[in-house]
Amino acid sequence: MSEVLVEVRNLRKYFTVERDFFGRPTSVLKAVDDVSFQIHKGEAFGLVGESGCGKTTIGKMLVDLYTPTSGKILFEGTDLTALSPEKRRAFCKSIQLIFQDPYASLNPRMTIGDIIAEPIKINHLLPKDQIEKRVTYLLNCVGLANHQRNRYPHEFSGGQRQRVGIARALAVEPKLIVCDEPVSALDVSIQAQVLNLLDELKDEFGLTYLFIAHGLNVVKHISDRVGVMYLGKLMEIAPKQELYHNPLHPYTQALLSAIPSIDPTRRKQRIILSGDVPSPINPPDGCRFCSRCFKSFEGCDREGPVLREVSPGHFAACRLFQK
Amino acid sequence: MKQKKAVRPQTEPSAQAVALLEKPESQFKEMWDSLRENKAAVLGLIIIAFLALVALIGPFLMPFDPDQSNMSQSFRWPDGTHWFGTDQLGRDIFSRIISGARISLTVGLSAVAISLVVGVVLGSIAGYRGGKTDTVIMRVMDMMLAIPSILLAIAFMAALGKGIDKAVIAIGLVSIPEYARIVRGCILSVKENDYVQAARVIGNRNSRIIFKHILPNVMSSIVVRATLGISTAVLDTAALGFLGLGVQPPAAEWGDMLGRARGFIFTAPYTLIFPGVAITVTVLAFNLLGDGLRDALDPKSRKN
CATH class of the missing domain: 3.40.50.300 (P-loop containing nucleotide triphosphate hydrolases)
Incomplete structure (x- = not known):
């Protein structure tokens, strides 16, 4: 590995x-x-x-x-x-995050160009004159067209908004x-x-x-x-x-x-x-699962299992595999 | 297996779109365009501009000296000489209303400016920080709210002394809690939004998150409250003036004129009607503008 x-x-x-x-x-x-x-x-x-x-x-x-x-x-x-x-x-x-809800994760008062440029600006990653180019590149990377950069998030569909969210996460090169x-x-x-x-x-x-x-x-x-x-x-x-x-x-x-x-x-x-x-x-x-487990047996509700390697690379936390 | 083609739909930009891209419209221009389409807001803006003009060049428009009393001319009904009539001391009401525009606008705007700035800062800190900071700030605000605002203003006036400038400070101070509460409430509702969290994830500082990501999204409520606040401030000044704490006689101030003329409501109604109309029109103008601004500031309600 x-x-x-x-x-x-x-x-x-x-x-x-x-x-x-x-x-x-x-x-x-x-x-x-x-x-x-x-x-x-x-x-x-x-x-x-x-x-x-x-x-x-x-x-x-x-x-x-x-x-x-x-x-x-x-x-x-x-x-x-x-x-x-x-x-x-x-x-x-x-480390960057892509949010679950693309409708809530974009500031409704910023254009998508500004949203993608913001992480570059506040982290001073690029000189001012290159930000524009970088945003264009990022928009292309996520499959959005450059002419859409001056639009606001509410003008986009859920999938497109999620692409904006992805571009924003990519902007800092995480x-x-x-x-x-x-x-x-x-x-x-x-x-x-x-x-x-x-x-x-x-x-x-x-x-x-x-x-x-x-x-x-x-x-x-x-x-x-x-x-x-x-x-x-x-x-x-x-x-x-x-x-x-x-x-x-x-x-x-x-x-x-x-x-x-x-x-x-x-x-x-x-x-x-x-x-x-x-x-x-x-x-x-x-064990957290014992109340719903179909294989639970004597002692599961008292003794918590630890996560252990059962076979190479395969870990399980269950008393069935503790020994 | 994977449909790679579907991953990146590419669209050719139309000529119009390219033109748009080359000239990105500033946010202010977009807001202005949107505001211009709203007829009520334009009317409000025209009235405010007119009032501001009257306040500026007032002395050249007055047919009489607004402070000069002339007992032989008292209680004249409106006619060709005295357009709005004369008051109990024989002063020309038309001239006094023009003279009052300057005082009312200055008092309204500066009192709101004081309470707005302090209220927004305190409310933002309380709402964003939460916890003990929030408790301390908001309990102090509650203490101020517990005392009737006019009483509190009188107390401030007692400490500061008489005069219109002191009245502005007193009125500004007593309405701080209202703004702080509104701003705190708005911030509490906005700060848990994903886009505020996203702003933190990309490395924003707290101050930038508040000013760039939270406040623009609560601006509409603050703007509407502030326009209403201007009218409240005008009325509060009148109340203070009536109690002898605001403007000092003989200076003309609409609320003060209204208060002093209230005994003559049946015999000389014009002494009340014209100052009252002046206050109403001013308040209405600021409210119309406030509503228009709220719509214009929200990109979602903007028409393309």
């Missing part, structure tokens, strides 16, 4: 939901609870899980929108969590782009276009992606390795092919069985999970 670009170590993010009279937290939401993983240079690491499992929180911690409660984020060996705010901001040139469900707000025909565009740009700009999605089918298209999250914890990490053909964790198996297939011979038994996702405010002791 190539060198590690980002390493996340025991990352935690707790949100205080309630405080007592003296300001002491009485109820804490564990959005991300002890998550560790690595992303290698040039790969696309997919992160999947249901709504509210903490995947977006991880993405936002990487771009400094949230401050981790504890844990480390190592970017090319530098611990980002230990830096002063001023130094931390300098890393925005290396090394890592966190794609926070970049296609889930788009309709299906546009999803494929945007995914292909992201795939192409990855090679062109030598990018690394953390690709967050709530469905395995989108991640399958673009990722090299996939991590599966449930209720703030990583359940399984494996290379894409391995994960799709040999899912180890019962939760992953259930997720995969939920992907619709048009091939009748490949239709598998659908695993229907009973119950709802427990509240992350008071997560179950032991």
Whole structure:
């Protein structure tokens, strides 16, 4: 494997939901609870899980929108969590974010040309007279025409707006782009276009992606390795092919069985999970998934499994594979 | 497998589009074009321009000295000599209204300027920082709101002394909480938007995020409030004047004229009607302009 670009170590993010009279937290939401993983240079690491499992929180911690409660984020060996705010901001040139909702992520009072030029201007990446040219180039890269640069975001469709969002992220020439469900707000025909565009740009700009999605089918298209999250914890990490053909964790198996297939011979038994996702405010002791797991056995509700390498490159956090 | 062709649709720019690109319109020009199409706003602007002109060249338009009393001429109904009649001291109301335009416009604009600047800064800090900063600033604002504004203005006047300049400061100070609250509320609703987060992700400093990304998006509410605030300021000055704290006699000020003439409403209604009309027209003009500006400042409601 190539060198590690980002390493996340025991990352935690707790949100205080309630405080007592003296300001002491009485109820804490564990959005991300002890998550560790690595992303290698040039790969696309997919992160999947249901709504509210903490995947977006991880993405936002990487771009400094949230401050981790504890844990480390190592970017090319530098611990980002230990830096002063001023130094931390300098890393925005290396890590960028593509937002989920292209309708909300563009300032309605700026033209798209200004939106794309802004990151170049405020980071002083280019002399003034070259910015224009660079914006033209970026617009071309994402498949927008140069004559559209003086228009406002509301004049564009969802797919076009997402292209503007991608161009803005590319403007600072980042090394890592966190794609926070970049296609889930788009309709299906546009999803494929945007995914292909992201795939192409990855090679062109030598990018690394953390690709967050709530469905395995989108991640399958673009990722090299996939991590599966449930209720703030990583359940399984494996290379894409391995994960799709040999899912180890019962939760992953259930997720995969939920992907619709048009091939009748490949239709598998659908695993229907009973119950709802427990509240992350008071997560179950032991394994987070045990209350809905169809393979749980004696002790799962008391003893939490740790993420361990079951076969080379394939990690799972399940007591079925602890020994 | 992958349909690479669909990835980057290229469109040839039309001649018109290229022309547009070569001459990017400034935001101000776009706003101006949009404002010009709004007939009500244009009317408001014309009235304001007219008032401003009257305030500037007023002394040359007055047929009589506005401060010169002449008891033998008191309570004249409007006629050829005294177009708007004369008041209880025989002063020409037409001349006094022209003279009052200068005071009313100056007071309205400067009082609003004071409360706007201070209110926007305090409200922005409170809304954006949140937490303890927010609590401290907003509780102070609540304390100011708890006292009726005219009473607070009187208290300020008592501390500052009499005079129209002091009245401006007092009126400006007492309306700070209103602006601070509005700005804070707007900022709270806007700051959680993805585009504000995006501005942070690309490395903006907080001050730039507030001024470039948040405030332009809450401008419309602030502008509308400020235009209404000008009228409130004019009325507040009148109240202070009536209590003997604002303009000092014999200086002419519309609200003051209205207050002093209120005893003659049945015998000499014109002494009230003309200052009242002057206040109404001024307030209306600023409101019309405010509404027009709100639409013009919003790119979504702009017509192409």
